Amino acid sequence: MGFIAASAAADHGSKTWDRTHRSVVSVMPTWPGFDRPGFGAPKGTAPEGSGIVFSVAGGQTSKEILTAAHVVNKAKKVRIRTFDEQIFDAQVRWIDGVTDIAVLSIDSQLPSLPLTETAASPGEHVCAIANPFGLGTSMSCGVISALNRSNLGFNEIEDFIQIDAAVNPGSSGGALVDSEGQLLGMIAAIFTKEADIDAGVNFAISSSLLLARVNQSQNR
Template identity: 50%
Template sequence: MKNFFYIFPVVKIIVLLISKPIFADPVNAWEIASPTVVSILPTWPGYDKPGFGAPPGTAPEGSGIIVSSDGLILTASHVISKATDVKVRDIKGELFSAKIIKNSISTDLALLKTELELRPITIKTEKPKIGSSACLISNSFGLNIGITCGVISATGLSNIGFNEIEDFLQTDAAANPGSSGGALVNLNGELLGMMSGIFTKNTDTNAGVNFAISSGLINKFLAN
């Protein structure tokens, strides 16, 4: 009988280890989605070169999301609407040119085209649950692509006052200047929305109330 009591706990532990579910985490989200997010460097009239946080005489940077393998990049309209030229910087630091092929000021969505073959992000069609985890991958402050995480605070928001047409996800994942156009993803690295606005009364920095355009509105924009 002694052998039974020695063996049973070991068997029980092995079963528990095997049956324990494997959960996704922010590392997984980063590894899957970060290669599909780029920095957007627009040149605006009156500015010599692009770059948020760069010396005076430079225009703000933003973020973009690769949405097709033939070089289509989604970004925020307000990042590129004044641009005379647009450059894109990938996560490895390589620069390449892009053309604006579609710009919807009413939704704050814009589409760029490059001549490169790129790996696109997977767009999640279902609306996320309130309270579910979400991570923002973006070019915050023009410091290159990074990640912040939080939760989905609300869904289906409109009449916030940013855009004429709104369907927002609210999140407390930190967003700052340069995050516009960034990818709000779940822990599987699937796109939930594109960062568009920060709600703040004082300065243009994160206050934990940030708004991403829903994947539903993004899909309508891409389909048209």
């Protein structure tokens, strides 16, 4: 029985990866005066984040990318890197500081994930597709621990999905997806009091809040 369960879980994980990873990008900002780039990067090169190529009209490709506002809000230049190592210049189209949501755009179409209000349940198996530590797109999986977390002090407006899937610096802006590869939320925060590393209490902005704020931005 254990072997069957493990095989089923592995099959589910590989299908989730196949359906989603092409729509998750690495976000590479340049911040004025940033002097701790590491890995021999030029001065001004800020820590990498993640982004989700998304569409609200059901299209299979898009030029628009969701990311966390804190990844790009100081940037004087932003580039994105795709799963197959293509590099594109990106423009910051909109930043919503009260929810930590930002929208970027590029000049090329990439495979996208539909942004809809997708139902989620505690205990549901989910995966985080992101760019932890700037290593490139990867996947970690776990379960939903709780829904509708708010008043945590991260943002003025909050509607978080709490998960135990591993999340680390660089994962902000990545995709939280269900077993069907549907977008449930955007990775945004780690809850820890000692270090900025995964402690199994992590948060994604819900798809309903993402959709509401993106729609508001497009109607302005």
